Amino acid sequence: MALKALDYDSLNENVKKCQYAVRGELYLRASELQKEGKKIIFTNVGNPHALGQKPLTFPRQVVALCQAPFLLDDPNVGMLFPADAIARAKHYLSLTSGGLGAYSDSRGLPGVRKEVAEFIERRDGYPSDPELIFLTDGASKGVMQILNCVIRGDGDGILVPVPQYPLYSATISLLGGSLVPYYLDESENWGLDVNNLRQSVAQARSQGISVRAMVIINPGNPTGQCLSEANLREILRFCYNEKLVLLGDEVYQQNIYQDERPFISSKKVLMDMGSPFSKEVQLVSFHTVSKGYWGECGQRGGYFEMTNIPPRVVEEIYKVASIALSPNVSAQIFMGLMVSPPKPGDISYDQFIRESKGILESLRRRAKIMTDGFNSCKNVVCNFTEGAMYSFPQIRLPPGAIQAAKQAGKVPDVFYCLKLLEATGISTVPGSGFGQKEGVFHLRTTILPAEEEMPEIMDSFKKFNDKFMTQYDNNFGYSRM
Amino acid sequence: MALKALDYDSLNENVKKCQYAVRGELYLRASELQKEGKKIIFTNVGNPHALGQKPLTFPRQVVALCQAPFLLDDPNVGMLFPADAIARAKHYLSLTSGGLGAYSDSRGLPGVRKEVAEFIERRDGYPSDPELIFLTDGASKGVMQILNCVIRGDGDGILVPVPQYPLYSATISLLGGSLVPYYLDESENWGLDVNNLRQSVAQARSQGISVRAMVIINPGNPTGQCLSEANLREILRFCYNEKLVLLGDEVYQQNIYQDERPFISSKKVLMDMGSPFSKEVQLVSFHTVSKGYWGECGQRGGYFEMTNIPPRVVEEIYKVASIALSPNVSAQIFMGLMVSPPKPGDISYDQFIRESKGILESLRRRAKIMTDGFNSCKNVVCNFTEGAMYSFPQIRLPPGAIQAAKQAGKVPDVFYCLKLLEATGISTVPGSGFGQKEGVFHLRTTILPAEEEMPEIMDSFKKFNDKFMTQYDNNFGYSRM
Numbered sequence: 001m002a003l004k005a006l007d008y009d010s011l012n013e014n015v016k017k018c019q020y021a022v023r024g025e026l027y028l029r030a031s032e033l034q035k036e037g038k039k040i041i042f043t044n045v046g047n048p049h050a051l052g053q054k055p056l057t058f059p060r061q062v063v064a065l066c067q068a069p070f071l072l073d074d075p076n077v078g079m080l081f082p083a084d085a086i087a088r089a090k091h092y093l094s095l096t097s098g099g100l101g102a103y104s105d106s107r108g109l110p111g112v113r114k115e116v117a118e119f120i121e122r123r124d125g126y127p128s129d130p131e132l133i134f135l136t137d138g139a140s141k142g143v144m145q146i147l148n149c150v151i152r153g154d155g156d157g158i159l160v161p162v163p164q165y166p167l168y169s170a171t172i173s174l175l176g177g178s179l180v181p182y183y184l185d186e187s188e189n190w191g192l193d194v195n196n197l198r199q200s201v202a203q204a205r206s207q208g209i210s211v212r213a214m215v216i217i218n219p220g221n222p223t224g225q226c227l228s229e230a231n232l233r234e235i236l237r238f239c240y241n242e243k244l245v246l247l248g249d250e251v252y253q254q255n256i257y258q259d260e261r262p263f264i265s266s267k268k269v270l271m272d273m274g275s276p277f278s279k280e281v282q283l284v285s286f287h288t289v290s291k292g293y294w295g296e297c298g299q300r301g302g303y304f305e306m307t308n309i310p311p312r313v314v315e316e317i318y319k320v321a322s323i324a325l326s327p328n329v330s331a332q333i334f335m336g337l338m339v340s341p342p343k344p345g346d347i348s349y350d351q352f353i354r355e356s357k358g359i360l361e362s363l364r365r366r367a368k369i370m371t372d373g374f375n376s377c378k379n380v381v382c383n384f385t386e387g388a389m390y391s392f393p394q395i396r397l398p399p400g401a402i403q404a405a406k407q408a409g410k411v412p413d414v415f416y417c418l419k420l421l422e423a424t425g426i427s428t429v430p431g432s433g434f435g436q437k438e439g440v441f442h443l444r445t446t447i448l449p450a451e452e453e454m455p456e457i458m459d460s461f462k463k464f465n466d467k468f469m470t471q472y473d474n475n476f477g478y479s480r481m
Numbered sequence: 482m483a484l485k486a487l488d489y490d491s492l493n494e495n496v497k498k499c500q501y502a503v504r505g506e507l508y509l510r511a512s513e514l515q516k517e518g519k520k521i522i523f524t525n526v527g528n529p530h531a532l533g534q535k536p537l538t539f540p541r542q543v544v545a546l547c548q549a550p551f552l553l554d555d556p557n558v559g560m561l562f563p564a565d566a567i568a569r570a571k572h573y574l575s576l577t578s579g580g581l582g583a584y585s586d587s588r589g590l591p592g593v594r595k596e597v598a599e600f601i602e603r604r605d606g607y608p609s610d611p612e613l614i615f616l617t618d619g620a621s622k623g624v625m626q627i628l629n630c631v632i633r634g635d636g637d638g639i640l641v642p643v644p645q646y647p648l649y650s651a652t653i654s655l656l657g658g659s660l661v662p663y664y665l666d667e668s669e670n671w672g673l674d675v676n677n678l679r680q681s682v683a684q685a686r687s688q689g690i691s692v693r694a695m696v697i698i699n700p701g702n703p704t705g706q707c708l709s710e711a712n713l714r715e716i717l718r719f720c721y722n723e724k725l726v727l728l729g730d731e732v733y734q735q736n737i738y739q740d741e742r743p744f745i746s747s748k749k750v751l752m753d754m755g756s757p758f759s760k761e762v763q764l765v766s767f768h769t770v771s772k773g774y775w776g777e778c779g780q781r782g783g784y785f786e787m788t789n790i791p792p793r794v795v796e797e798i799y800k801v802a803s804i805a806l807s808p809n810v811s812a813q814i815f816m817g818l819m820v821s822p823p824k825p826g827d828i829s830y831d832q833f834i835r836e837s838k839g840i841l842e843s844l845r846r847r848a849k850i851m852t853d854g855f856n857s858c859k860n861v862v863c864n865f866t867e868g869a870m871y872s873f874p875q876i877r878l879p880p881g882a883i884q885a886a887k888q889a890g891k892v893p894d895v896f897y898c899l900k901l902l903e904a905t906g907i908s909t910v911p912g913s914g915f916g917q918k919e920g921v922f923h924l925r926t927t928i929l930p931a932e933e934e935m936p937e938i939m940d941s942f943k944k945f946n947d948k949f950m951t952q953y954d955n956n957f958g959y960s961r962m
Contacts, residue, residue: 098530098534297806299811
């Protein structure tokens with residue numbers, strides 16, 4: 001009998017091939033257990049509000065007023081909203097052509113793109129052009145748009161760090177391109193060695209792949225490292241030499257938990273390098289309202305900025321963006337607010353600073369509690385989370401555990417994470433979902449559970465882990481780094 | 482010198498190939514003129530709020546409260562919000578796991594999907610399964626997801642009506658598939674003749690194309706016709722025989738301006754047909770919060786419902802949806818509100834009915850004013866807008882005008898629409914952006930300008946058109962239907 005177009009065997013193979021572990025087997029099992037009444041701690045995805053983080057008050061007040069503009073004419077509005085939120089709502093509504101219910105330009109509201117450009121100028125000390133900034137429904141959508149322009153077929157390769165956030169591997173599969181991995185060095189705190197890059201490119205070329213773009217995630221996901229200025233300079237020089245577009249995933253730029261290596265943007269480093277680099281290297285940088293101390297994931301707001309991309313190509317990207325009409329307008333306003341928060345002297349300033357500092361300082365403490373917790377466990381070693389929202393401990397599985405996983409038909413770290421989930425309710429993502437060296441195993445967890453629950457969670461983890469290790473540890477040694 | 486990945490000549494050819502006229506040359510020129518200070522009437526896109534339509538009060542109250550949940554604890558909240566809006570906000574917040582700032586399940590909030598299923602059951606009189614309903618960032622995103630599953634390469638063909646909404650042609654180009662056109666019959670009020678479908682499929686097959694899916698837009702965009710039940714039955718039987726997935730674009734189902742042919746869903750007709758059809762024909766139906774009397778385009782909310790799609794394929798679609806994490810949550814709540822508006826007896830019921838009836842009745846009057854206006858113009862003939870939001874008059878261009886267009890290097894209807902724009906500020910989309918028979922010309926305009934401005938706009942159109950026609954009418958006859 002002939003197949004129908006939406007029968008499994010007749011689907012687009014690229015759809016079937018792509019994998020997205022953050023919402024994969026572990027997440028699905030966790031959702032089942034939750035339905036059955038088990039208490040689940042979802043640390044599989046960086047979703048702060050789902051774990052109790054409160055939204056920042058000021059931006060929510062502004063967007064609520066934009067949703068209900070009729071309140072602005074209500075004499076009682078001042079009883080529920082401060083004057084600066086009212087003024088800001090009027091400002092943002094004046095940037096729209098019909099409020100939150102009207103499609104904006106497909107690149108986003110011009111007025112918000114101008115605010116983003118001003119933010120980038122303040123951050124980097126170099127000019128930024130609003131015409132080269134596109135707002136998106138979250139950073140992921142932007143990454144997908146750019147990769148769609150770059151990838152023409154399986155002969156086109158994209159350099160992606162391993163371990164990586166699986167948005168990249170999944171999107172490259174979906175678009176039918178080739179992922180060219182470069183390995184981060186766990187023993188050097190997930191550092192990036194340019195010699196590895198060269199090897200990866202040489203190997204890809206020997207297989208007939210034309211490497212066209214390189215992805216960096218800074219601060220790292222799932223690995224939590226912050227790239228140094230010197231390292232970024234090497235990367236940009238490499239992209240110049242190899243004619244690669246650099247995709248700079250900088251969505252965690254507000255999430256920094258140490259003082260030695262503050263965030264520095266790829267754009268700033270590139271501009272600092274001067275000619276010919278600053279005029280030649282093609283760079284697309286991504287940002288979001290989902291991370292930082294905002295954590296407004298569900299709003300789906302982001303932007304990308306293009307550097308050294310020819311106008312004709314910018315037009316093509318604009319054209320493709322216009323097929324889906326426009327990014328959602330309320331998230332565009334969140335983006336405007338994120339890049340121009342309350343200023344000293346504003347009524348809401350003190351509260352905004354108190355709330356945002358509270359979140360960031362707590363995340364810094366949680367990063368430490370988690371790293372220390374993991375490092376106190378048997379057969380677990382973990383680099384410190386310098387930035388981003390994740391801990392990525394290495395789990396040194398004894399041969400007995402690897403054997404048991406095989407018998408259960410599971411990848412070893414999937415086996416471990418499933419056992420962890422069943423025993424403790426902690427929902428993580430196995431390292432195999434991000435890529436890792438052969439025979440080395442990890443898991444990713446967010447550092448987002450509420451600070452007061454953190455000691456209990458780490459305790460519960462340690463109890464499970466140490467029992468697991470004792471059970472399977474048969475003195476035959478364990479997997480090595 | 483070697484190309485960089487984001488140089489024009491090295492872009493993905495499918496990106497370059499796709500065209501989206503709704504935001505094409507005419508829109509770009511109109512935006513320029515607006516910047517120069519000219520008053521532009523944007524009728525290029527169905528964007529009601531941009532043309533002054535006010536949002537419905539109740540849903541905006543509910544979503545504003547969801548954005549600012551701290552107001553729910555404020556003793557003064559009742560001074561600005563009615564009790565039923567407060568209760569609804571609490572209800573929707575209880576369906577989220579962390580409010581509007583948390584990612585939802587990638588298919589959308591289970592509670593909202595349940596409300597959508599209940600709406601479909603009430604509408605059609607048949608069961609609907611929330612597990613087969615996915616919420617999306619607008620209907621367009623859903624269409625793109627499904628076509629991405631269906632299209633494997635340029636040997637895969639999608640039957641698309643001509644004229645069509647260019648979302649379809651653009652997405653098929655972007656995904657590297659083949660558009661297989663079937664012509665709607667203008668002289669039969671844009672009716673769909675199944676014999677034409679057969680011819681289109683036969684012709685495609687003779688070119689080695691495997692036809693896999695068929696798109697219907699009901700009510701029609703840009704053509705405004707409503708499909709009859711008998712016609713839908715023929716289409717579904719055709720899809721059964723040819724093993725085609727039917728994509729039912731039903732985003733205008735609330736926009737009906739006559740009583741002879743009320744909207745009837747593809748799902749209901751399919752279920753009415755009984756076995757084997759109701760168990761075999763694969764159907765995906767799309768809906769949105771952007772149209773109807775809501776017009777909440779900027780919120781980006783939609784859903785699709787799948788019928789007869791195997792569970793394993795539903796899982797694949799879920800997996801791909803999860804790469805971009807989740808649709809924006811506030812639009813999911815708009816969707817919930819759209820499918821479960823205030824009920825008789827609710828505090829907000831009367832106001833909601835007054836507002837929504839006001840919008841729909843005015844649209845009905847505007848549809849008539851516009852059709853009559855076009856039909857009073859020289860060399861213009863126009864079918865009545867039975868539904869949707871558009872008028873699609875045929876413009877019978879005299880040979881002199883076609884000649885002048887050629888000299889200007891323009892497609893004749895682009896030439897006409899540009900002249901119209903420069904003379905009157907009315908921004909339309911040329912018929913060539915939607916597809917039309919060789920040598921026949923149209924334009925699409927929305928029926929959305931404010932009712933009180935409509936007579937002046939039609940007057941301004943008529944003055945321009947009749948002058949244009951007189952100028953170019955050289956008595957050699959004009960282009961024929």
